[in-house]
Amino acid sequence: MTEQLEAGTVTQQVKENGALGAPGGEVGKARRRKEDARLVTGRTQWTDNIQLPGLLHVAFLRSPMAHARITRVDTSPARTRPGVVAVFSGQDFAGEQGSLPCAWPVTPDTVIPDHPPMAVSEVRYVGEAVACVIATDRYKAADALEAIEIDYEPLEPVLDMNEALAEGSPKVHETGNESFTWKFAGGDIEAAFREAPVVIDRTYVQQRLIPSAMEPRAVVAQTDGDSFTLHTSTQIPHVLRVMLALTTGIPEHKLRVIAPDVGGGFGSKLQVTAEEVLCLLITRRLGKPVKWTEARSEGNLTVHHGRDQIQHIRVAADADGRVRGVQVKLLADMGAYLMLVTPGVPILGAFMYNGIYKMDAYDFTCTGVFTTKMPTDAYRGAGRPEATFAIERVMDELAAEIGVDPMEIRRRNWIRHHEFPYTTICGLTYDSGNYEAATDRALALFGYDKLRAEQSDRREREDPVQLGIGISTYTEMCGLAPSRVLGSLSYAAGGWEHADVRVLPTGKVEVVTGTSPHGQGHETAWSQIVADSLGVPFEDVAVLHGDTASSHKGMDTYGSRSLAVGGIAVVHACDKVKEKARQVAAHLMEASPDDVEFSEGRFRVRGTGTSQTIQEIALATFAAHNLPDGFEPRLDASATFDPESFSFPHGTHLCAVEVDTETGATAIRSYVAVDDVGNVVNPLIVEGQVHGGIAQGIAQALFEEAVYDSDGNLLTTTMADYLLPSAADLPSFTTDRTETPATTNPLGVKGVGEAGTIASTPAVVNAIVDALRPHGVHDVRMPCTPERVWRTLRSVEGESA
Amino acid sequence: MARISVEVDGIAYEDEVEPRLLLVHYLRDRLGKTGTPIGCDTTNCGACTVLLDGRSVKSCSVLAVQVDGCDITTIEGVSSDGVWHPVQKAFHEEHALQCGYCTPGMVLASIDLLKDDPDPSEEAVRQGLEGNLCRCTGYCNIVRAVRRAAQEMRVTTP
Numbered sequence: 001m002t003e004q005l006e007a008g009t010v011t012q013q014v015k016e017n018g019a020l021g022a023p024g025g026e027v028g029k030a031r032r033r034k035e036d037a038r039l040v041t042g043r044t045q046w047t048d049n050i051q052l053p054g055l056l057h058v059a060f061l062r063s064p065m066a067h068a069r070i071t072r073v074d075t076s077p078a079r080t081r082p083g084v085v086a087v088f089s090g091q092d093f094a095g096e097q098g099s100l101p102c103a104w105p106v107t108p109d110t111v112i113p114d115h116p117p118m119a120v121s122e123v124r125y126v127g128e129a130v131a132c133v134i135a136t137d138r139y140k141a142a143d144a145l146e147a148i149e150i151d152y153e154p155l156e157p158v159l160d161m162n163e164a165l166a167e168g169s170p171k172v173h174e175t176g177n178e179s180f181t182w183k184f185a186g187g188d189i190e191a192a193f194r195e196a197p198v199v200i201d202r203t204y205v206q207q208r209l210i211p212s213a214m215e216p217r218a219v220v221a222q223t224d225g226d227s228f229t230l231h232t233s234t235q236i237p238h239v240l241r242v243m244l245a246l247t248t249g250i251p252e253h254k255l256r257v258i259a260p261d262v263g264g265g266f267g268s269k270l271q272v273t274a275e276e277v278l279c280l281l282i283t284r285r286l287g288k289p290v291k292w293t294e295a296r297s298e299g300n301l302t303v304h305h306g307r308d309q310i311q312h313i314r315v316a317a318d319a320d321g322r323v324r325g326v327q328v329k330l331l332a333d334m335g336a337y338l339m340l341v342t343p344g345v346p347i348l349g350a351f352m353y354n355g356i357y358k359m360d361a362y363d364f365t366c367t368g369v370f371t372t373k374m375p376t377d378a379y380r381g382a383g384r385p386e387a388t389f390a391i392e393r394v395m396d397e398l399a400a401e402i403g404v405d406p407m408e409i410r411r412r413n414w415i416r417h418h419e420f421p422y423t424t425i426c427g428l429t430y431d432s433g434n435y436e437a438a439t440d441r442a443l444a445l446f447g448y449d450k451l452r453a454e455q456s457d458r459r460e461r462e463d464p465v466q467l468g469i470g471i472s473t474y475t476e477m478c479g480l481a482p483s484r485v486l487g488s489l490s491y492a493a494g495g496w497e498h499a500d501v502r503v504l505p506t507g508k509v510e511v512v513t514g515t516s517p518h519g520q521g522h523e524t525a526w527s528q529i530v531a532d533s534l535g536v537p538f539e540d541v542a543v544l545h546g547d548t549a550s551s552h553k554g555m556d557t558y559g560s561r562s563l564a565v566g567g568i569a570v571v572h573a574c575d576k577v578k579e580k581a582r583q584v585a586a587h588l589m590e591a592s593p594d595d596v597e598f599s600e601g602r603f604r605v606r607g608t609g610t611s612q613t614i615q616e617i618a619l620a621t622f623a624a625h626n627l628p629d630g631f632e633p634r635l636d637a638s639a640t641f642d643p644e645s646f647s648f649p650h651g652t653h654l655c656a657v658e659v660d661t662e663t664g665a666t667a668i669r670s671y672v673a674v675d676d677v678g679n680v681v682n683p684l685i686v687e688g689q690v691h692g693g694i695a696q697g698i699a700q701a702l703f704e705e706a707v708y709d710s711d712g713n714l715l716t717t718t719m720a721d722y723l724l725p726s727a728a729d730l731p732s733f734t735t736d737r738t739e740t741p742a743t744t745n746p747l748g749v750k751g752v753g754e755a756g757t758i759a760s761t762p763a764v765v766n767a768i769v770d771a772l773r774p775h776g777v778h779d780v781r782m783p784c785t786p787e788r789v790w791r792t793l794r795s796v797e798g799e800s801a
Numbered sequence: 802m803a804r805i806s807v808e809v810d811g812i813a814y815e816d817e818v819e820p821r822l823l824l825v826h827y828l829r830d831r832l833g834k835t836g837t838p839i840g841c842d843t844t845n846c847g848a849c850t851v852l853l854d855g856r857s858v859k860s861c862s863v864l865a866v867q868v869d870g871c872d873i874t875t876i877e878g879v880s881s882d883g884v885w886h887p888v889q890k891a892f893h894e895e896h897a898l899q900c901g902y903c904t905p906g907m908v909l910a911s912i913d914l915l916k917d918d919p920d921p922s923e924e925a926v927r928q929g930l931e932g933n934l935c936r937c938t939g940y941c942n943i944v945r946a947v948r949r950a951a952q953e954m955r956v957t958t959p
Contacts (some may be wrong), residue, residue, distance in 0.1 A: 032893055040889040040908065042836020049835035066953070138826075139819070214840050214848060214902040214936050244823030263902030264936050296841035400808035519900030519937050683898045688938060692899065695939030719845035719934070727927040727940040756939075 014260050026528035026538050027747075030684040033524040034543075035517075036678055038261075045260040047218035047233045048293045055220075056085055058292040059141035060278060060302065060684040061121035061131040061148050066159075066372040066712020067172070070121055070130065078147040083140035084457055086286060087148065089131040090120035093281055098247045100337070101272055103492035104344035110368070113125040113173045115337040117274035117281075123152070124172055124336035124372050126713055127301030129274055134282060134290060157712035161310060161331045161369040172336055172370035175355035179334050179368035180343060184350050186425040187361030192325025200397050203747070206386045207782050208308035208333070208654045208706040210722055211379045213518075215263020216299050221279035222289035227254040232276055235265040236556040237516055240494070241548050243272045243340070248280055254353040259546040262518035266696070267378030268303045269518065269557045271340050297717045301474060303707055306379020308333035311390045313353070321402045321409045325361035328353050328390070334368045335375035343368050344491060348477075349383030351426040356390040356414040356435055356650060362425040372712050378558060380696055381754040384476045385761055391778075392472045392762035393769075400773060406766070407439070410473050421743070428477060430648045431743045433676065435473060437510050438738045442652040442674040444736050451656055451670075455716045459774055464662050467669070468771025470655040472763035478751035479647030480559030496642040497561070499569035501530065505622035507615025509536055511573075512544045514554020515566035520753065521685045522562060526570055528681055529747070533574035534614055535601025553640070560647065560751025563681065568745045569641035576637030581617045584635075585698035587628040588612060588620060647742055649750040651675035653694070653759040657767035661775065664790030666702065672734045673759065678742040678750035686752050690735050693756020699725050700757075701764035723783075774801055805869040809834060810878025818865040825849045827865035827873060836877040836905055840934070847933030850906035851875045857913035859906075859932070876905035879912070887957070888912050888950040897946035899937035907933050911947045920951055 038044055075087040090097075100115040118129045131148050135141035156170030163169055164177040171177060193199065228250055234240055237257040245252035262269065275292050283290050294303075312329040332346035346366045354362055381388075399409035415422045415687075417434040424430060443449075448469070457469045480486075483494030498514040511526050527541040544550050554669040555561075578598055584595040585603035595606045604611040612620075617635070620626065624633035656669040673690060680686050703723040707715045716722035741748030761782070768784050769777060776796040780789055802817040802947040809832060818827060828834040828851070837860060840848030844862040851860045879886045888911045891897070898904045907930065914921065914929040921929060926947045927940070935943060 033896065035901070036898060039881060039898055039904050040876075040892050042834075042905050044838070044839055044901065046835070046902070049829070051830075051833070069942050137830075139821070175806065197892065212936055214846065214900065214934065215841065216837065262900065264873035264900040266936070293839075296843065296846075324839065365944040401855070521899070537873075688899055688942060691941045692937045693939075696936075718843040719841045720843045724934050726931045726934055727944065728931040730940055732923065732941050732944065733939065 013321065026531040027681050029528065031524055031528055031538065031682055033521045034527060035521060035523050042250040046215060046263060047220055047231045047260055047725060050220045050291065051739055052289045054288050056134045056136060056286065056288050056290045057138040057141045058282060058290050059133050059138070059145050060275070061127055061145045061488035063128040065123055065152050065154060066126050067155040068122065068123050069155060070119065070150060070154050070505050072151040072398065073131065074149040075131060077149065078144040080121055080491040081140070081144040081147055083136040084132045084144045087131065087135065087144070090116060090118040091232055093118050093278070094120050096281060097277060100339060101243050101247060102338035102340065102342060102492065104341045104422055106182045106343045106347050106490055107180045111175050112338050113175065119276040125374050127374060129278070132278065132433055134286065138293070148196065150211065157372045158713055159371055159373065159708055159710070161333055161371065164369050164371055172372055177370045179338060179370055181367045182347055182664045183366065184364040185362065186427060186677060186747050189325050189327055189361040189363035192361035193316040196324055197319040198317040198398065198401055200315040200394055200398060200401060202313055202394055202779065204311045204313070204390055204393060206307040206309040206311065206389065209306040209379055209700060209704050210300050210706050210716065211266045211268035211303060211306055212605065212724055213264030213266055213268050216296055217273065217275065217303065218291070218293040219276050219279045220289065220291045221283040223283050223287065225287065227256065228280060228283065229256045229258065230276065230280060231258045231260055231267060233262050234259045235262065235269040235516055235518055235558055236552040237548055238514060240272055240276065244276065244280065244794055247272065247277055252278065257548045259516050265518045267306065267382055267558060270378045271304055292687055296719060300608040300712055300717045300722060302374060304377035304412045305335065305374050306376060307386060308376050309386050311386065313390045313394050314632070315394050315398055317398055319402065319572065320397055321404060321412050323357055323359045325359055325415050326353055329361045330366040332366055332368050333373065333376055334370050335373045336374050339375045339377045342375055345376065345378055345383045347383065347489065349387035351428055351477060352384045352387035353391050354425050355388060356415055356473055359425050367378050373708055380693070384558065384754065385758045388474045388476065388758045389681050389762045392474065393766060396766045396769065397778065410471065414473065425590065429645065430475065431645060432487055432740045433475065433648060433650050434738060434740045435650060437540045438650065438674045438676050439473060439652040441736055441738060442654050442672050445674065445736060446654040446670065448654065457528065465658050466771040468657045468659055468767040468769065470657065470763040470767025470770060472653040472759045472766065474759040475648050475650035476755060476758045477646040477648060478560035478754060479564030479643055480561045481646060482644060483642050494556070494642065495555060495565065496640050497555050497566040497569045498638065498640045499566065499573045501570065501573040501636065503577060503618045505619055507536065507618040508540045508543050509534060510544060511570060512551045513566055513570065514551055514556065515562040516546050516556045517562065518557065520557065520562060521682065525563065525681045526567065527684060529567055533571060534577065535599070536614060560753040561751050564647040564745060564751050565641060565643050567747060567749065569639045570684055571746055572639035572641055573637045576639060577635050578757050580635045580637065581614055583628055583631060584614050584617050584621055589628065643744065646743045647750040649675060649677040649752060650756045651755065651759060653763040655762065655763040655767045657771060659768055659771040661793060664786035664793065666786070666789060668698070668731045668764070668783060670734065671731055673756065674736045674738060675755055676738045676740050677752040677755065679739060679748035680737065687735055689752045690756045691733055694733050694756060694760040695725060695730055697757040697760030698730065698764055700786060701782055701784060703729065703759045760763065803866045804919040805866060807868050807871055807873060809873045814854055820864065820866050822865040823861055824865050824868055825860035828860060834875050834877055837875045838902055838905060840902065845847060846935065847906040847910060850901050850909045850933065852909055852913065853885050857910045876908060879908065886912065887953045888947070891946040891950035891953065895942045895946035895949055896940040903933060903935040907935065907943060911950065914947065915954060919955055921948065923948070
C-alpha cells in the first residue's frame with residue numbers, strides 16, 4: 001500500500017478479507033454481486049417489460065409553449081383514430097387530479113403553487129402535459145396525439161432568476177416569482193468581515209443539469225376495481241405510496257406500489273410524477289391496465305432537472321489565510337413548480353458551505369425563484385455538490401490572493417484529526433475524520449510535487465499547453481437523516497429506515513428492507529451484513545425490496561442513506577433474532593441464557609462442548625414442540641432505526657488537467673481520489689460508487705448543461721444535444737481509501753453514493769483555473785467546454801491589452 | 802404489412818410487421834425479448850445493441866423489415882447451454898455494471914469489438930465503446946472487464 005503508483009492507472013484496492021468481521025468474515029469482502037446474474041443475461045424486470053392482457057398504452061401531448069393560457073381544447077379528432085380507446089385533457093381530470101405534492105416547504109410562508117398533474121388552464125414550461133391518448137399500442141397512441149387541437153394564448157416566459165426578481169417582471173404565478181427566502185447564521189458575521197485583511201468575493205453559476213438515468217421512466221397501472229397496483233421506475237416506492245394515496249384519494253391500503261428493476265435514478269426518480277398520478281387516474285376511469293413509457297426526448301423535458309443556482313460567496317480571512325467567516329447569498333431556480341423536495345435541495349447545501357474548515361462566523365441566505373422551466377429537484381448530491389464547489393473554488397482563490405499553495409491554505413484551516421468530534425459553525429457535529437491522512441495518501445498517489453514542478457517548467461517555457469492542478473478536500477452530510485432534524489427543517493417526513501429479518505424453517509434467511517436499490521447492490525451488501533451477524537452462509541440470505549406488499553415500511557433510497565440508515569436497521573433486526581434464538585438454544589441445551597454464547601452461527605454453552613447451530617434452532621422453533629414457556633414460536637424480528645446524526649464521509653481528490661491555450665481544449669491527465677467512507681462492507685461496490693460519482697461530477701465540470709432558448713424552449717432534448725460522457729471522454733481514475741470509522745453507528749460506516757460527485761466538480765474546475773491563472777483567469781463558467789475556455793482566455797487578454 | 806422471416810437467438814420466426822416497426826420494438830413487444838432495453842430515441846445510448854449477422858447494431862435504428870432473412874443475437878442468446886459468455890463473466894467479475902440497464906448493449910458491443918481486436922488497449926476499448934453510454938460506472942470497470950474477457954478468450958481460443 002505504500003508504493004508510489006503511476007498516475008492514470010487504476011488501482012485495485014480490493015481486500016479479500018474483512019475489516020470488521022473475523023478472518024473470512026463477509027463484511028469487508030469484495031463479494032461479486034448477486035444482482036448481476038439477471039442483469040448480464042437479460043432476465044430483467046424493467047417496468048416497460050411488463051405485458052398484461054388488454055394492456056393499453058398512454059401517450060402524452062405536451063406543451064410547446066413555455067408560458068401560455070390554454071384557450072381551447074378539442075380532443076374529438078383524436079378519438080376516432082384507429083386503436084384509440086380514450087382521449088383526455090386537463091379539464092377531464094380537473095375534479096380529481098389534485099396537486100402534485102411538495103413535502104418540503106422550507107419556511108412557513110413558502111409559496112407552493114397549485115401543480116395539476118395535467119395542465120388545465122395555463123402551462124408554465126415546455127413539456128408540461130396537456131392531454132393524453134390511450135390506445136391499443138404505443139405507435140397508435142403516439143399517432144393520435146397529432147390530431148388533438150389546442151389553442152394557446154402566449155404569455156411572457158420567465159427564464160433568468162435575477163430578471164425574475166426584478167420589479168415589473170412577468171409573473172410565473174400570480175403570487176409572484178419568489179417562493180421563499182431562507183436564512184441561517186452562526187457566529188458574528190459582521191465582526192468576521194470588519195477590518196478583515198483579506199476579503200474574497202465571487203459569484204459562481206451552477207448550471208442546470210439533466211440527471212439522465214439510463215432507464216427512461218415507465219409506469220404500469222392496473223386495478224381490479226377495488227385496489228390498485230402501480231409498477232413504476234422509482235427510487236421511492238414507499239414514499240410514493242403515501243403521497244399517491246394523499247393526492248388521488250385512493251386509500252393507502254388499496255394501493256400497492258412496486259419498483260421492479262430500476263435502471264438508475266441519481267435523484268431523478270425521487271419524485272411523485274404527473275405521469276404516475278395520471279396513469280392511476282386513467283386505469284381507475286377505464287378499468288383496464290395502462291402503460292406509459294417515456295421517450296428520452298420526452299424525459300429530458302420532463303424529468304426534474306438538477307442544480308441551477310447562482311452562488312454569491314464572500315470569504316473574510318486573516319493575512320495568513322485563516323478563514324474568519326463565510327457569507328453566501330444563493331439564488332435557486334425552482335422551475336415552474338415546487339415538486340417533492342424542490343425547495344429543500346439548496347437548504348441541504350446550506351450546512352456545507354463551511355466544508356471541512358474552521359471559522360468564526362457563517363451567514364447564509366437562499367431565495368427560491370420561479371421560472372418557466374422544468375422544476376428542479378434532487379440530483380446526485382442535492383445541494384452539497386453546489387456548496388462544496390463554492391467553498392473549494394473560493395479556497396483556491398484565497399490561496400492565490402495570499403500567495404500560498406492551495407493545499408497549504410486548506411491545511412491552515414481544516415479540522416485536525418485530533419479535534420474530532422468537532423461541532424462546526426453550522427452546528428453539525430462531525431463525528432470522525434482524518435483529513436491529513438487522506439490528503440497525504442492522495443498527494444503520494446498523485447505525485448503532487450513532481451506535477452507542480454512540471455507546471456512551473458511549462459509556465460516558464462510558455463508552453464501553449466499548460467498544466468493545472470485542482471484540489472478538492474471535501475466532506476458532505478449524508479445518511480439522511482435524523483427525523484428530529486428533518487422536522488426542524490420543516491420536512492414532512494422522518495428519516496428512519498426499517499428492516500425485517502425472517503428466519504425460515506431450514507435456516508435460510510429473508511431480509512426485507514425499506515431501502516429501494518436501483519444499482520447500488522443492496523442484495524449483496526445486506527447479505528454480507530446478515531451472514532456475519534447470524535453466522536449463516538452468504539448464499540443463504542435473500543433480500544426483498546421495492547414492493548410495498550412485501551416491504552410494507554420504508555423511506556427508500558437517496559441521500560447516501562441506504563447503508564448508514566437501512567443497513568443499521570438490518571443489524572438491529574439481526575440482533576433481535578439472535579436474542580430470541582439464544583432463548584431457544586438455552587432451553588434446548590438446558591442452560592441459562594446467560595451461559596450461552598454465540599459466534600459463527602453456533603450457540604455454545606460456556607465451558608462445555610454442547611452447542612446448537614442457528615439452523616437447528618430455526619427448525620426447532622418452526623416445529624415449536626419444545627420451546628420455553630410462553631415463547632412465541634418465531635425468530636423473526638423487525639427494527640426501525642432512526643439515526644442520531646448524519647454521516648460525514650470525506651476525502652481528497654486531485655486532478656491534473658492539460659489546457660491548450662490556443663484551442664481551449666482540456667484533457668484530464670490524471671485523477672486521484674482518496675475517500676474515507678468509514679468502514680466498508682463491500683470494497684468492490686464502494687469503488688464502483690466512487691467511479692460513477694467522479695464521472696458525473698466531471699461531466700458537470702466539462703460537458704453537461706440543460707440549455708433553454710430565449711422563448712423557453714429546451715434545446716438539449718436529446719442525448720445528441722445533451723453531452724453525457726462516453727468511455728472515450730473520461731480517463732481512468734486512481735482510487736484509494738482511508739478508513740476512519742463513523743462513531744454514530746455500530747458498523748462504523750458512512751455514505752458513499754454521492755461523495756464522488758460532490759468532490760470531483762471543483763477538483764476539475766480548480767485545475768483548469770489553476771492552469772490559466774498566470775494568464776489572469778480567475779474563473780471559467782461550467783461546463784468548461786473548449787469554447788468557454790477559449791473565450792475566457794480571449795476576454796482576459798482583451799482586458800489586459 | 803410486410804412479411805419477415807428472422808432467426809432470433811436460435812429460434813426461427815415468421816411475422817407480419819408494419820413497415821415502420823423498429824427492430825427493438827419487434828424484439829421487445831412482439832417476441833418478448835425484453836432483455837434488450839431502450840435508453841434513448843436518437844441512437845446515442847447503445848442500450849439496445851444486438852448482433853445482426855454477427856455485427857453489432859443499435860436495434861432502435863433498424864426497421865424490423867430490414868432484418869428479413871437475418872440472424873439476430875440478443876443478450877438472451879449470448880450464453881450457451883447456461884454457460885455465460887466470457888464477456889458476461891468478466892462484467893460480473895470486474896463489477897462493470899451497477900443498475901445494469903446499459904449492460905446488454907455493452908456486452909454485445911464488446912463482443913463485436915473483440916472480434917475486430919482480440920487484444921485491445923485501454924484506449925481502444927474506450928474508443929470502441931464510444932457509442933454505448935453508461936451513467937453508473939464511470940466506465941473504469943467496463944474497460945477492465947472487456948480487457949479481462951479478451952484475455953480469457955485468447956487463452957481459450959488460441
